[in-house]
Every structure is written in structure tokens, then in C-alpha cells.
Amino acid sequence: MAPYIARRLLLTVPLLIVVSFVTFLLIRLSPMDPAEVVLQAQETPQITEELLAQTREELGMNDPFLLQYANWLMSCFRLDFGESYVSGQPVWSLIGPAFANTLSLTLISSVFIIVLSTLLGVVSALREGSLADKSTRGLSFFLTAIPSYGLASVLIWLLAVKLDWLPTSGMDSAASFVLPVAVIAVNYVGIYFRTVRSSVLSNKNEEYVLYARASGLSERAVTMRILRNSLQVAVAIFGMSIPIILGSTVVIENVFAWPGLGRLSVKAILSRDFPIIQAYVLIVAVAFVVINTVSDIVNAAINPKLRSERA
Amino acid sequence: MRRKRTLARTLMTLTLSLTLIAGCSAGENAGSGNNASAGNNAGAGEASARSKTSLTYASAKDINDMNPHLYTGSMPAQGIVYESLVENTKEGIKPLLAESWDISADGKTYTFHLRQGVTFHDGEPFNAEAVKANFEAVLANGEKHAWIKLSTKIASVEAKDEYTVVLTLTDTYYPALVELSMTRPFVFISPKDFKEGGTKDGVNGFHGTGPYKLTKHEPEQHAVFEANESYWGGAPTIKTITSKVLPAGETTFLALQKGEVDFVFTDDRGADSIDIGAMNQLVESGDYQLVRSEPMNTKMIVANTSKEGNPAAETAVREAIWHAIDREAISEAIFAGTEKPADRLFSENVNYADVELSKREYDLERAKTLLDEAGWTLGAGDPVRKKNGAELAMKLYYDSNSSSQKTQAEFIQSTLSELGAKLELIGEESSSIASRRASGDYDLLFNQTWGLAYDPQSTITAFTTASSYLHATSGIEQAEELYQKIDEVMVSTDGEARKALYADIMRIVHDEAVFIPLTNGSVTVVAPAELKGIAFKQTQFELPFERMGY
Numbered sequence: 001m002a003p004y005i006a007r008r009l010l011l012t013v014p015l016l017i018v019v020s021f022v023t024f025l026l027i028r029l030s031p032m033d034p035a036e037v038v039l040q041a042q043e044t045p046q047i048t049e050e051l052l053a054q055t056r057e058e059l060g061m062n063d064p065f066l067l068q069y070a071n072w073l074m075s076c077f078r079l080d081f082g083e084s085y086v087s088g089q090p091v092w093s094l095i096g097p098a099f100a101n102t103l104s105l106t107l108i109s110s111v112f113i114i115v116l117s118t119l120l121g122v123v124s125a126l127r128e129g130s131l132a133d134k135s136t137r138g139l140s141f142f143l144t145a146i147p148s149y150g151l152a153s154v155l156i157w158l159l160a161v162k163l164d165w166l167p168t169s170g171m172d173s174a175a176s177f178v179l180p181v182a183v184i185a186v187n188y189v190g191i192y193f194r195t196v197r198s199s200v201l202s203n204k205n206e207e208y209v210l211y212a213r214a215s216g217l218s219e220r221a222v223t224m225r226i227l228r229n230s231l232q233v234a235v236a237i238f239g240m241s242i243p244i245i246l247g248s249t250v251v252i253e254n255v256f257a258w259p260g261l262g263r264l265s266v267k268a269i270l271s272r273d274f275p276i277i278q279a280y281v282l283i284v285a286v287a288f289v290v291i292n293t294v295s296d297i298v299n300a301a302i303n304p305k306l307r308s309e310r311a
Numbered sequence: 312m313r314r315k316r317t318l319a320r321t322l323m324t325l326t327l328s329l330t331l332i333a334g335c336s337a338g339e340n341a342g343s344g345n346n347a348s349a350g351n352n353a354g355a356g357e358a359s360a361r362s363k364t365s366l367t368y369a370s371a372k373d374i375n376d377m378n379p380h381l382y383t384g385s386m387p388a389q390g391i392v393y394e395s396l397v398e399n400t401k402e403g404i405k406p407l408l409a410e411s412w413d414i415s416a417d418g419k420t421y422t423f424h425l426r427q428g429v430t431f432h433d434g435e436p437f438n439a440e441a442v443k444a445n446f447e448a449v450l451a452n453g454e455k456h457a458w459i460k461l462s463t464k465i466a467s468v469e470a471k472d473e474y475t476v477v478l479t480l481t482d483t484y485y486p487a488l489v490e491l492s493m494t495r496p497f498v499f500i501s502p503k504d505f506k507e508g509g510t511k512d513g514v515n516g517f518h519g520t521g522p523y524k525l526t527k528h529e530p531e532q533h534a535v536f537e538a539n540e541s542y543w544g545g546a547p548t549i550k551t552i553t554s555k556v557l558p559a560g561e562t563t564f565l566a567l568q569k570g571e572v573d574f575v576f577t578d579d580r581g582a583d584s585i586d587i588g589a590m591n592q593l594v595e596s597g598d599y600q601l602v603r604s605e606p607m608n609t610k611m612i613v614a615n616t617s618k619e620g621n622p623a624a625e626t627a628v629r630e631a632i633w634h635a636i637d638r639e640a641i642s643e644a645i646f647a648g649t650e651k652p653a654d655r656l657f658s659e660n661v662n663y664a665d666v667e668l669s670k671r672e673y674d675l676e677r678a679k680t681l682l683d684e685a686g687w688t689l690g691a692g693d694p695v696r697k698k699n700g701a702e703l704a705m706k707l708y709y710d711s712n713s714s715s716q717k718t719q720a721e722f723i724q725s726t727l728s729e730l731g732a733k734l735e736l737i738g739e740e741s742s743s744i745a746s747r748r749a750s751g752d753y754d755l756l757f758n759q760t761w762g763l764a765y766d767p768q769s770t771i772t773a774f775t776t777a778s779s780y781l782h783a784t785s786g787i788e789q790a791e792e793l794y795q796k797i798d799e800v801m802v803s804t805d806g807e808a809r810k811a812l813y814a815d816i817m818r819i820v821h822d823e824a825v826f827i828p829l830t831n832g833s834v835t836v837v838a839p840a841e842l843k844g845i846a847f848k849q850t851q852f853e854l855p856f857e858r859m860g861y
Contacts, residue, residue: 036746036749037742040742040745040746042381042382042383044382044455044458047749047777047778048454048457050454051454051455051457054454086375086383087375087376087383088376088381088383088513089376094530097530098531153561153565156562156565157565160565160569161565161568161569164569167571168562168565168566168569168571169557169562169565169566169571170532170533170555170557170571171532254558254562255558255561255562256562257555257556257557257558257562259529259530259531259532259556263531263558264531270740270742271740271742272740272742272743
């Protein structure tokens with residue numbers, strides 16, 4: 001197990017370096033003069049040549065490209081992503097809290113997604129063909145098809161405005177989590193519950209099940225075995241859903257005025273706040289790599305077969 | 312076994328019924344807007360009964376860095392925390408932190424007599440030394456403030472005694488008082504907040520002298536302003552103002568319906584956070600009122616007269632476009648009558664703008680004649696006019712965040728195509744449009760004048776600055792004459808001469824059709840129905856919250 005983990009971790013290093021270099025390069029390839037971008041982002045009413053030269057000097061843009069990259073990378077390790085062009089505040093002081101807000105939303109949603117999709121998936125697989133199974137599947141089609149924006153608006157209108165149970169938006173209390181989590185969960189449960197269901201179904205037809213039944217094990221014991229083997233899928237869901245949700249909360253954050261990473265990054269893109277865009281891409285990429293690695297490791301721990309195949 | 316089945320059934324029923332509820336209410340919502348607002352009366356009513364002394368406004372932007380000597384902060388927020396020496400009102404310049412002032416005969420020396428007993432929010436006295444320190448902090452960052460011509464014309468600032476400040480200019484500059492009245496940069500922050508003796512590298516606090524103090528700021532969430540009980544103008548009636556960051560559109564509308572926010576107004580880019588339909592629905596509910604200022608600015612299309620290969624660099628083409636725009640239709644169909652058609656760059660209520668100008672009516676035949684006469688002719692079967700082999704094709708840039716600009720652009724595009732002119736529409740973010748305006752890389756673009764307090768002097772000064780309208784104006788025949796007159800008007804001391812110069816300037820750009828007006832924009836406020844004293848300032852960028860109350 002240890003060599004497998006070590007190898008997995010080592011693999012991520014070159015990946016992260018490539019990601020960081022591409023991020024840096026893409027920003028530099030932008031046709032705009034960063035000094036001009038900075039001044040515009042600060043809404044400087046009139047941009048003069050002297051001001052441009054002065055800003056270029058301050059940003060260290062007269063250095064050679066690779067030196068600029070090296071400087072940037074080294075400071076990233078210290079969580080120093082530079083200063084926002086727009087507000088002049090350190091990037092980490094903006095992106096850190098936003099990242100935490102988005103991550104908490106993502107993790108809580110993931111827990112609901114896993115619990116619900118496992119529950120519904122298992123139940124409808126065990127009752128395959130029943131009315132319950134059919135209606136759950138039908139419903140999941142329907143729910144997955146609703147755009148999250150529309151669903152969010154309807155839920156806010158019903159539960160926050162009309163019934164006055166919950167706040168419409170913002171992040172003021174635990175109650176603020178209810179609606180965004182519900183919307184995210186509904187969107188993904190419809191997809192992942194099918195994954196769980198088909199995994200349970202395929203396990204049900206495995207020979208070990210037949211064997212267990214033939215050995216006279218109780219139906220409950222057989223079911224437990226099926227469930228344990230289906231657990232892998234749940235882990236895979238966890239591994240897949242977190243980065244996907246993390247990278248796609250923009251819509252949810254916009255509807256619910258959630259002070260998270262999605263909104264911060266869209267704002268940064270619109271105002272060409274390059275240091276924030278760079279840090280955002282880097283952080284999301286790192287999160288992707290880390291979470292994928294972790295879920296691979298967990299899966300390998302559950303299933304020794306995977307470990308030997310991949311190693 | 313049985314238990315399992317029951318559990319499964321319960322789960323299914325629960326999920327199903329939730330969806331049904333959601334589905335039904337969606338239908339109801341779409342079916343009748345009245346139902347929705349009826350349900351909300353309770354919500355908003357309760358909110359206002361809970362506290363009659365607070366306001367919560369929705370804003371798409373965080374208040375950001377409140378340093379009053381830089382440009383990233385929210386202007387409405389800076390406007391209630393900081394104050395200037397004088398105030399620009401409809402009746403002219405009025406005292407604010409300066410009770411009175413004397414201007415020397417040559418117009419170069421201003422002596423301000425400060426209001427006594429005023430303190431900053433941190434208790435520091437507001438006196439001549441504080442004024443001097445603030446001026447010096449602004450001037451230490453001169454390049455940033457080059458747009459405000461006064462900053463380049465200050466020779467010295469002296470504290471003559473505790474409450475007397477003498478400002479000496481290098482030249483006579485008639486808009487000096489107007490520029491001193493602006494929301495930034497000539498406003499005052501406690502010298503105790505200075506960092507390394509200045510403000511250009513940030514400040515340690517945000518203590519102004521204004522009617523409200525900033526007491527809490529959660530970035531990207533909300534900011535709270537509490538009434539300054541010892542405000543020299545008397546404590547304001549509204550005790551707490553909260554600025555809540557909410558994305559424009561549906562979210563803000565729902566929060567207004569619930570009463571979580573109860574105030575919205577037009578932002579500094581001229582965009583409203585909710586559309587006209589939503590505003591009307593809120594007013595119909597009886598909880599809200601809609602108040603509109605008089606026209607504050609002119610929304611327009613700016614033509615680049617100095618770009619080679621741009622057909623709109625030709626006067627006749629610009630005039631033809633002017634004639635081809637049906638402003639009545641834009642006002643009625645796109646703005647539901649809330650913005651009135653504009654037929655000149657500065658409407659008559661702007662200072663010095665009461666000038667006789669020829670009116671260009673919506674007249675497609677006239678537009679065709681102009682194009683024909685200028686040599687842009689339509690070949691048989693051709694959809695686009697040509698002149699010397701070049702097509703009559705232009706690019707129009709609009710702000711992709713403004714739904715009304717896009718609709719107007721499409722509308723104008725369709726009319727022009729009937730005339731045989733091709734308009735390509737390109738939506739970009741506002742900073743990119745600003746960059747095009749500065750570099751001259753555009754044929755036509757949407758823009759707006761800077762508003763009553765800044766018009767005409769600041770907008771006209773902008774005709775000569777590269778980052779603003781230099782590319783738009785430098786291609787016309789009388790460009791030199793225009794710039795000379797602009798230089799003259801800013802230093803003239805004689806009222807009549809100044810009036811004549813402004814008239815000439817306005818006539819030149821009007822005759823050349825450089826700025827093609829569309830509509831007059833105003834500031835819109837949606838506020839609780841029982842709120843009184845809603846008024847406006849002479850700028851589109853801030854509101855006098857201290858005069859409001861229940």
C-alpha cells in the first residue's frame with residue numbers, strides 16, 4: 001500500500017508544475033498590457049504614459065519571463081499570490097475565505113448527495129421493477145433536467161419569500177445553507193443514484209451472490225455483502241463530485257449571493273484581475289489533483305485488486 | 312422486510328411530494344405575478360415594522376477599499392462617510408465643510424473659512440492642518456488624479472490659522488470649486504488613518520466627517536454604516552444603513568419581496584439591479600415606492616472620427632446614423648418610457664447647455680440622401696452600400712452586462728441594414744470597452760456622459776484626453792479650434808465669455824455628430840413606501856441618505 005501511495009503522490013508533482021506554468025503562461029499571452037489592466041481595474045479615470053511605466057516597474061514586469069514565473073511560483077508556496085489589481089489587498093486574504101465558504105458548501109452538499117444517492121440507489125435496486133423503483137427513476141430524470149437556476153428561484157420564492165422559513169440568500173446562519181445545499185444535492189442525486197443502483201444491480205447478479213445464497217446465508221447477510229461491494233461506487237462519487245461541484249458553484253453562488261470562489265473568480269475575470277484568476281485556477285487544479293489522489297488511495301484501500309492493477 | 316418497504320415508500324412519497332410542491336408553485340409564479348406579491352405583503356410589512364430607523368440596500372458590488380483618495384471604493388458608500396469643502400447643488404456651489412470662501416481677483420487664490428467644531432469619526436479635530444494634510448496626500452499621488460484638472464494646478468496649500476486654509480493655483484481655473492465638490496479625491500479622512508504619512512499606499516481606518524460611520528465590513532457580504540450622532544449637520548434619522556452584496560436580477564428581487572433588503576438604486580455604470588417589470592410589481596404590492604431623479608446624463612453612441620477605414624469617421628455617415636435611430640421607439644419599447652429620448656449631447660438642464668442646436672429628426676429618407684450624396688451608393692442587388700470599393704460596415708461595441716445596450720444595438724443594427732449599412736455588434740465587459748476608448752480601437756461604442764455635477768466641464772475636458780474622447784474628437788475638421796476653445800473655457804474668468812465658448816464647443820461636436828445621443832438616463836430608487844425625504848444629489852453616483860426618514 002505504501003509504495004502505491006508514494007507513487008500516486010509523486011505523480012502529482014509534475015502535474016501541478018505543468019498546471020501552474022500553463023496558468024501563468026495563459027495570463028501572459030493575454031493581448032493586454034498588465035500595467036494598463038491594473039490601472040483600469042483600479043478605475044483610474046485617466047491613464048498616462050508615466051503612470052504606465054511606473055506601474056510596470058512596480059509589478060516587476062520588466063524582468064525576463066522565466067524569472068517572473070519563478071518568482072511567482074516561489075511566492076505561491078508561501079501562499080503569497082500577490083495583490084489584487086482591483087482592491088490592492090493580498091490575493092490570499094480574498095481567495096482564502098472564499099475558498100473556505102465554497103468548500104464548506106461543497107462538502108455539506110456532498111454528504112447529502114452520497115447519503116441520498118446511496119439510499120435511493122440501494123432501495124430502488126433491491127426493489128427493482130417495483131413502483132417505487134420506477135417512480136424514483138422517473139423522478140430523477142425530472143429533477144436532473146431542471147436547471148439549478150430555475151430550481152433555486154422556485155425554492156427561494158416558495159420557502160423563503162412565501163413561507164418565510166429560510167433566508168433568500170447570503171451566508172448569515174446555518175439556515176443559509178439549506179437552500180443552496182438542497183439545490184446542489186437535487187441536481188447531482190438524480191445522476192449518482194443511478195450509478196449506485198446499477199452497481200448494486202450488477203453485484204446482485206455476481207456469482208458470489210449465487211454462491212452465498214446456495215450456502216444458505218440469510219437474505220440479510222447476502223444483501224450486506226452486496227452493499228459492501230457497492231460501497232466503492234460511493235467513494236468514487238465522492239471523489240468525482242467534490243471537484244466538479246467546487247468548480248461549478250458559480251450559478252449557485254450567484255443565485256444565493258454566496259461569498260464563494262465561483263463569484264470571486266467570475267468577478268476577477270470580468271475585471272481582468274489576473275493575480276486572482278491565476279490563484280483561482282491553481283487552487284482549483286490543486287484541489288482536483290488532491291481529491292482525485294485521495295479517492296484513488298481510498299479505493300485502493302478498499303479493493304486490493306485495484307492496487308495491484310494500477311501499481 | 313416490511314420495515315424496509317415502509318421506509319422505501321416513505322422516502323419516495325416525500326421526494327415526490329416535494330417535487331410536486333415545487334412544480335405547482337413554479338406554475339403559479341409564472342401564471343400570475345399578483346399572487347406572488349400578495350403573499351409577500353406580510354414579509355416586507357413585518358420587516359419595516361421591526362425597525363423604522365434602518366435601511367438595507369442591495370448592491371452588486373462590495374463597498375471595496377473605502378480609501379477616499381483612490382478609485383476602487385463604492386461611491387455611494389464613500390459619499391456618506393466623507394465630505395468635501397463645498398457641495399454642488401442645483402442652485403450652485405454651497406458650503407459644506409467650508410462655511411465660506413473668498414476668491415482673489417485673479418482667480419488664483421482661494422481662502423476657505425472652515426466650519427468649526429467638526430470632528431472626524433475617531434474624534435480627531437477637523438481643522439486647517441487636516442485639510443492641508445489631505446490635500447498633500449492626494450497630490451502625492453498626482454498621476455492617479457490627472458483626470459481632475461485641478462490636481463495639476465495646485466501650487467500650494469497653507470494653513471493660515473486653525474480654521475483658515477489658503478489654496479493657491481498656478482493658473483486661473485474656473486471649475487475649481489466644482490472639482491472640489493466631487494466625491495473624490497478632494498475629501499477628508501482623519502490624518503490618524505494615514506499610512507506612512509499618506510494615503511496612496513492604503514490607510515489604517517476609514518474615519519471621515521460625514522453623517523455615517525463605517526462600523527462593520529464583511530467583504531463580499533455586507534457593510535454596516537451607523538449614524539454619526541455628533542454630525543455637525545445634526546444626527547441623521549436613519550440610524551443604520553446596510554449595504555448587502557447581492558447579484559442583480561432575480562436574487563435581489565426575491566430579497567426585496569421578502570424584505571431582507573428594502574432599497575435599491577441605479578449603480579454607477581447606469582445599470583439597475585432589477586428590471587422595470589420587477590420594479591412595477593414591487594410598487595403594485597403597496598410595500599414599495601419608485602422614485603426617479605430628473606435626467607442625470609445622456610446615453611450615447613460615440614463615433615471614432617480618427618480611425619482610418621472607419622466609415623463613421625465621415626461626418627455624413629455619422630449624421631446618417633443619427634437620423635436612422637428611432638429614439639421614441641427605444642424609449643417606449645426598450646425602456647418602457649422610463650428614459651426619455653435625447654436629441655443632444657447635453658440636455659438643456661445642464662449648465663451652459665441652453666444652446667440653440669439644430670435637431671436631427673428620425674428620418675430614414677434624409678439618412679439615405681446623406682449617404683448617397685457622400686458617395687456611399689447601393690449597387691443593384693447589393694445589400695450593402697459601397698464607396699470606392701469599400702463596404703459601409705462598422706463595428707459597434709456594447710457592455711455585455713447591460714441588457715438594454717444589447718437590445719438597442721440590435722434595434723439600430725436592423726434599421727441600418729435597411730439603409731444598406733452593415734453594423735457588427737460586439738459585446739465586451741466594461742473595462743475592455745474603456746480600453747478600446749483609450750486606444751482608439753473601435754468604430755462606434757456605447758457610453759454615457761458623466762452626470763450633472765461633471766457635465767459639461769469634466770466631459771468636455773475628456774474630449775482632449777487620450778483615455779477618454781480624444782480619438783472620438785481628433786478626426787474632425789475643427790479639432791484644433793475645438794481644443795483651443797476647451798483650453799480657453801477652463802481658465803476664463805468672465806461668465807459671458809465662458810458661456811459663448813461653451814456654446815461654440817457644443818455646436819462643433821453637435822454639427823459634426825461625434826456623440827450620437829440616445830436617451831437621457833436618470834437615477835432610480837426603489838424604497839419602502841413609507842420612507843420620506845428621498846432626494847438626489849447632482850451626481851448619479853451617490854444619494855443623500857442623511858435626509859431620509861420614516
